[in-house]
Amino acid sequence: MNPRLARLQPYPFERLAGLLAGAVPPADRAPISLGVGEPQHPAPDCARQAIVDNLDGFSRYPATRGEAGLRETIADWLTRRFGLADCPPDPDTQILPVAGTREALFAFAQTVVAGPDARVALPNPGYQIYEGAALLAGAEPLYLPCRADNGFRPDLDAVTAAQWRQCELVYLCSPGNPSGAVLDADYLARALALAERHDFLLAADECYSEIYFDEQAPPPGLLEVAARQGNDRFQRCVVFHSLSKRSNLPGLRSGFVAGDADVLRQFLRYRTYHGATLGPPVQAASRAAWSDETHVLANRDAYRAKLDAVLPILAPVLDVTRPAGSFYLWPALPEQVAGGDDETFIRALFEQENLRAVPGRYLGREAGGSNPGNGRLRLSLVAGVPECIEAAHRIVRVAERLGA
Structure with a gap:
């Protein structure tokens, strides 16, 4: 077996299953x-x-680089x-x-990491795929x-010149x-300046x-910032987007x-062997989705309504702020409340209210003497508005029982 597999951490939801093992949620919830x-x-x-x-497209092998029509649709969307x-x-x-x-973020590191003493920098807490990659x-x-205290932005000052x-x-x-x-334009410009100075690549997950x-x-993108600085070839910059x-x-x-x-040419070469291609019907659906903004506006409206409904309920018992983007509360x-222990609180949520959420520590790593996720909760506001409101009330009830 590849010995590096032993270094992979359990995925957050595997750890969550272990935390909740043996807990019996109330049948009336x-x-x-x-x-x-x-x-x-x-x-x-x-x-x-x-x-x-x-x-009928399922009867054809798809090309690794995708159909020209899809690539043109994506280029038009990025440009707009x-x-x-x-x-x-x-x-x-x-x-x-x-x-x-997900698969691209993972595969990308397999393509571009070269040196035996290489470092790959990543947000902490963050998406565990970066670490595994x-x-x-x-x-x-x-x-x-x-x-x-840093606005939850990855702290570029925590890295020494030797590490860069x-x-x-x-x-x-x-x-x-x-x-x-x-990450605002100034932050992205600084990251790009570091990449140019120390000759590394930036992989911007903009999903x-x-x-x-x-x-x-709207949030700025890495390609946008690169273009403003005259980097119209997007050197050292690769962005990742998804319809998910x-x-x-x-x-x-x-x-x-x-x-x-230049980087994507090598990534395409890797993917020719990797084999993760999109079937023609998937590409057709993708063209349709990237070409339509009406459903995207409705999507934002729905998440905005959830935040408007949930935040006033949670504010009296949790230290919670309105996020600038995504559908998470942190x-x-x-x-x-439970001594500030995120695992204790998450298990109590399940045992007392039949509600699942993720302890913040599961998304972070112990580094420099601390895990920045300790004492936090990740709440995904993906359910409907009524369910999110009900979930918020359940969180308040447990917080009050545990000391709020």
């Missing part, structure tokens, strides 16, 4: 899950119909969304469809703490999982980029990577 970040809003009709209209009219991405060299961002590529993870020199890849996520923090709450200020969150299509497994043509437990 219908189960509600705020655990998995799986969108529950309806899939757009245009994507459904596109699959039906293209079922991120103001790239002066340097639109080339569909032939700077766009590559992928089977969802680094470890299985033979690199050491370099954890960038995301703390409240070893760094070959940096994962960023904006809006962030689990905090919903948005939550279309879930934000100020319609006048934007369009409520997690089961479609459809996304794309875009950016530096509240801190007050010390008087």
